[in-house]
């Protein structure tokens with residue numbers, strides 16, 4: 349099973365790094381900053397994921413699309429416009 353890649357940034361020294369880790373590693377905070385060793389890490393959300401998501405039809409409102417003026421005209425119950 350492929351491990352997910354996390355893009356993380358250290359809250360203490362602002363070092364950004366990518367790491368392969370299990371979800372458990374992430375939730376257990378067993379990942380530490382490679383630079384200073386702090387475990388207070390923020391997840392960086394990649395822009396590419398957001399773009400891919402915006403190009404996708406809303407899975408809550410079938411037939412809707414981000415290209416047609418927003419999901420349900422911006423009234424998507426899931427907030428996915």
Ligand SMILES: [Zn+2]
Nearest residue numbers: 358361381384
């Ligand atoms: Zn650090």
